[in-house]
Amino acid sequence: MNHKAAVLEVKGLRVSRGGAETVNVPSFSLFSRETVALIGPNGSGKSSFLLSLACLLPSAEGDIFFNGELINRKKLTEYRRSLAMVFQEPLLFDTTVYKNVASGLIFRSVSPQEIRKRVESSMERFRISHLAERSARKLSGGEAQRTSLARAFATSPVLLLLDEPFAALDPPTRKNLTDDLALALRESEIATVMATHDQFDALYFADRLAVMQKGAIVQMDATFSVVKHPVNEFAAAFAGMENILKGSVLKAENGMFSMSVGNETIQVTGVRLPGEQVTVCIRPEQITLANSRPDRLLSGQNQFLCRIVRIITLGLYSRVYLECGFVLVSAVANQTVQNLELSHDGKVYALFDSSALHLLDG
Amino acid sequence: MELVFDGIVTAWQLLISLDQELLAVTILSLKVSGLATFISVLIGILGGTCTVLAEFPGKRLLISLVNTSMGLPPVVVGLFVTIMLWRNGPLNMLDILYTPTAMVIAQTIIATPIVTGITIASLQSLPSNMKLQILALGASRIQMVWILIKEARLALLAGIMAGFGGVISEVGASIMVGGNIKGYTRVLTTATVMETSMGNFDKAIAFGLVLLLVCFIINYFLTRVQQKERLR
Amino acid sequence: MKRVMQTLFAVALSLVMMLGSLPAVASTKTIILATTTSTQDSGLLDALIPLFEKESHYFVKTIAVGSGQAMAMGKKGEADVLLVHSPDAEKKFMQDSYGSSRKLVMHNDFIIVGPALDPAGIKGVKTSAEAFKKIAASGKLFISRGDNSGTHAKEKLLWKAAGLTPEGNKWFQQTGLGMGQTLNVAAEKKAYTLTDRATYLALKKNLNLSVLVEGDARLLNVYHVIEVNAAKWPKVNSAGGKAFSDFMVSGKTQAVIGSFGVDKYGSPLFFPDAGKRPESLGL
Numbered sequence: 001m002n003h004k005a006a007v008l009e010v011k012g013l014r015v016s017r018g019g020a021e022t023v024n025v026p027s028f029s030l031f032s033r034e035t036v037a038l039i040g041p042n043g044s045g046k047s048s049f050l051l052s053l054a055c056l057l058p059s060a061e062g063d064i065f066f067n068g069e070l071i072n073r074k075k076l077t078e079y080r081r082s083l084a085m086v087f088q089e090p091l092l093f094d095t096t097v098y099k100n101v102a103s104g105l106i107f108r109s110v111s112p113q114e115i116r117k118r119v120e121s122s123m124e125r126f127r128i129s130h131l132a133e134r135s136a137r138k139l140s141g142g143e144a145q146r147t148s149l150a151r152a153f154a155t156s157p158v159l160l161l162l163d164e165p166f167a168a169l170d171p172p173t174r175k176n177l178t179d180d181l182a183l184a185l186r187e188s189e190i191a192t193v194m195a196t197h198d199q200f201d202a203l204y205f206a207d208r209l210a211v212m213q214k215g216a217i218v219q220m221d222a223t224f225s226v227v228k229h230p231v232n233e234f235a236a237a238f239a240g241m242e243n244i245l246k247g248s249v250l251k252a253e254n255g256m257f258s259m260s261v262g263n264e265t266i267q268v269t270g271v272r273l274p275g276e277q278v279t280v281c282i283r284p285e286q287i288t289l290a291n292s293r294p295d296r297l298l299s300g301q302n303q304f305l306c307r308i309v310r311i312i313t314l315g316l317y318s319r320v321y322l323e324c325g326f327v328l329v330s331a332v333a334n335q336t337v338q339n340l341e342l343s344h345d346g347k348v349y350a351l352f353d354s355s356a357l358h359l360l361d362g
Numbered sequence: 363m364e365l366v367f368d369g370i371v372t373a374w375q376l377l378i379s380l381d382q383e384l385l386a387v388t389i390l391s392l393k394v395s396g397l398a399t400f401i402s403v404l405i406g407i408l409g410g411t412c413t414v415l416a417e418f419p420g421k422r423l424l425i426s427l428v429n430t431s432m433g434l435p436p437v438v439v440g441l442f443v444t445i446m447l448w449r450n451g452p453l454n455m456l457d458i459l460y461t462p463t464a465m466v467i468a469q470t471i472i473a474t475p476i477v478t479g480i481t482i483a484s485l486q487s488l489p490s491n492m493k494l495q496i497l498a499l500g501a502s503r504i505q506m507v508w509i510l511i512k513e514a515r516l517a518l519l520a521g522i523m524a525g526f527g528g529v530i531s532e533v534g535a536s537i538m539v540g541g542n543i544k545g546y547t548r549v550l551t552t553a554t555v556m557e558t559s560m561g562n563f564d565k566a567i568a569f570g571l572v573l574l575l576v577c578f579i580i581n582y583f584l585t586r587v588q589q590k591e592r593l594r
Numbered sequence: 595m596k597r598v599m600q601t602l603f604a605v606a607l608s609l610v611m612m613l614g615s616l617p618a619v620a621s622t623k624t625i626i627l628a629t630t631t632s633t634q635d636s637g638l639l640d641a642l643i644p645l646f647e648k649e650s651h652y653f654v655k656t657i658a659v660g661s662g663q664a665m666a667m668g669k670k671g672e673a674d675v676l677l678v679h680s681p682d683a684e685k686k687f688m689q690d691s692y693g694s695s696r697k698l699v700m701h702n703d704f705i706i707v708g709p710a711l712d713p714a715g716i717k718g719v720k721t722s723a724e725a726f727k728k729i730a731a732s733g734k735l736f737i738s739r740g741d742n743s744g745t746h747a748k749e750k751l752l753w754k755a756a757g758l759t760p761e762g763n764k765w766f767q768q769t770g771l772g773m774g775q776t777l778n779v780a781a782e783k784k785a786y787t788l789t790d791r792a793t794y795l796a797l798k799k800n801l802n803l804s805v806l807v808e809g810d811a812r813l814l815n816v817y818h819v820i821e822v823n824a825a826k827w828p829k830v831n832s833a834g835g836k837a838f839s840d841f842m843v844s845g846k847t848q849a850v851i852g853s854f855g856v857d858k859y860g861s862p863l864f865f866p867d868a869g870k871r872p873e874s875l876g877l
Binding site: 396400448449450454459460541542543544546547556558559560561563 | 635771
Binding site for chain 1: 417489491492494495497498499500501502505509512513515516
């Protein structure tokens with residue numbers, strides 16, 4: 001991607017609040033037309049990072065280059081007029097939907113005819129034209145967030161910063177809005193940074209993922225790479241690797257090692273030295289269940305007799321929570337649950353391959 | 363009970379005959395308190411907004427001082443202003459003791475903390491990200507302040523009502539710095555007190571009723587504006 | 595919103611215009627008269643001041659307070675002329691040369707009033723001292739001004755003359771209020787009190803209090819007009835003070851004083867005394 005020019009480049013960004021460092025990002029680049037999703041647990045500095053990208057945190061230090069130009073105090077308002085930001089709360093003004101959508105343009109002293117044109121097209125894009133004259137106070141959560149997005153898009157920003165824009169919405173509302181936003185982003189070619197802790201949103205929107213932890217970006221890569229090789233527990237859980245097991249290495253040989261987890265021992269593909277503390281994770285889909293011990297155990301296959309703690313049916317799949325000296329979650333087809341006659345407190349064998357275990361660094 | 367009835371009858375007679383004294387006293391009350399409220403709204407909204415938006419050491423102390431001053435006893439303000447304005451006081455060059463101007467000053471001192479305090483509270487009650495959202499929409503600093511004030515306007519209107527209600531109904535400061543001089547600094551409250559001590563209860567009640575009526579009409583008007591905004 | 599803003603703007607504009615329309619008077623043509631509440635409460639000043647203003651073209655700022663505060667204002671040069679009735683304090687005031695001239699204007703008298711049933715049995719008693727002793731002995735409630743006014747000063751003298759120290763007794767309460775309000779309190783509590791006749795007559799219709807003791811020479815309430823000494827306080831408007839002082843003792847004014855209240859109460863409230871020697875009043 002390096003052949004493309006970065007829309008936004010950040011160097012040495014640090015934010016401290018009350019003496020503690022909340023953001024420390026030595027470098028970050030955003031290219032035109034791409035969407036980067038910022039993921040990370042609450043308090044990892046996603047919001048602070050987004051705000052400092054918009055130069056909205058007075059305590060932020062560091063340089064921000066927009067289209068190669070360093071943003072200083074003088075260029076601040078001009079810079080902010082090339083971007084738009086949408087927060088988790090719609091933060092609408094106490095006036096009509098129309099005037100809300102127009103507000104960014106009014107700040108820019110755009111001519112009334114131009115405002116009308118752009119507001120109407122933006123309202124149409126987010127399907128709120130029928131609400132134009134309604135008071136912003138009388139909108140549902142979804143309508144309000146649509147208005148907020150329309151307000152951001154009306155200014156035709158080059159850069160869009162989204163701070164968990166769907167977090168406060170209920171699932172059906174969210175689904176509709178997600179589709180509309182995705183379409184709008186695709187059509188408009190805006191470079192976007194979106195903070196989210198929703199797995200679906202991140203995978204749906206992002207070209208690249210940036211994983212934040214304690215104020216730092218610990219992993220930034222193409223979405224599929226992060227999902228395949230998550231760098232830490234959060235990214236692993238985010239990528240759907242719900243089973244996270246910790247333990248110490250007992251024995252290592254031939255690109256394999258065994259580690260102790262609880263009172264059990266599991267086989268892992270990878271290279272680690274004995275005595276090392278390691279964390280491995282695995283997706284629930286990769287844990288298969290069986291009623292009887294297989295005739296022949298393949299090398300590198302893990303197998304444990306477990307007690308079924310709980311079975312939760314979700315659509316076509318069921319999640320089976322297992323106690324096998326440590327806790328595992330397995331996702332199996334409902335048909336399997338019936339065939340194996342799984343039931344609460346019953347016994348079952350859990351099987352997973354040593355190569356399905358993903359080894360986290362550090 | 364008879365007294366109250368007499369008072370209402372007298373008040374009614376004075377009102378419908380457009381009694382010159384009653385009219386003059388009422389108009390002066392409105393002028394003095396209206397002007398004091400207006401000035402305190404200018405100072406209060408500006409000062410309150412600056413206080414909320416600026417970061418400086420002692421900000422919380424200042425806010426708690428303002429909040430404490432919201433309940434300044436009018437007599438204390440009256441005493442302070444009187445001492446300041448005495449012929450031999452520090453501000454004697456103004457030469458305005460026992461004038462309506464002095465009353466406006468005293469009432470402004472009473473109303474300003476009320477308006478400032480409510481301005482601060484109403485701006486602080488806006489969502490904390492509102493300011494950032496406005497800036498992120500490309501607003502200049504002045505545009506941001508204007509939008510914030512517009513967002514808080516309903517609460518600010520309440521502040522104006524509280525300020526006006528506070529000063530038009532206070533008597534302690536007005537009587538001290540104004541002197542209750544007939545036809546010059548006599549306002550509804552001081553006239554009510556004086557007529558009471560003269561034993562003219564009917565006239566006192568008449569003045570009192572007019573005071574209530576004035577407060578009611580003005581608050582009714584402002585409340586209607588407020589409610590209309592709210593329901594819109 | 596636009597309409598609201600327009601309305602607010604219009605209100606603001608009219609208020610600013612009001613600033614110019616607040617009445618203002620040049621200070622050289624203004625005099626500050628500090629006087630007792632009794633002269634204002636009786637309505638006498640409302641009759642006299644317009645006459646004076648018309649004749650002299652001075653604008654009088656009448657500040658009606660207790661005699662004590664009126665004299666304090668004179669001492670600090672915050673008033674130009676005083677109309678007060680605390681003879682002893684006034685003499686001290688003149689000795690300390692706070693005043694440049696002091697003229698006898700008029701008197702009215704004090705009376706002891708109380709509930710018509712008169713539980714302490716003071717009706718018809720000849721002297722105030724005797725009446726006070728009876729009230730003290732009976733333990734019936736007595737309401738005092740307690741505000742260092744002329745009336746309060748007079749009352750304290752009377753207690754002293756009767757050889758009593760009322761302070762601290764359960765039957766002795768102080769209001770700290772003006773005469774009119776103190777009378778109202780006394781009426782409400784069915785108590786005795788000392789009042790000037792003028793205020794009593796003016797309020798009589800609303801009070802359930804009867805005149806019980808009157809006529810004692812000690813009960814006279816004598817008013818003097820005092821010009822504040824401009825030598826002590828250069829800011830004092832001495833010309834204005836003198837004009838008012840002269841006005842108060844002029845024949846025409848004295849005639850107005852003598853007839854004031856006759857039409858309303860059937861008897862005068864004040865007795866003009868200008869030019870008399872204080873001794874003729876038993877002072």
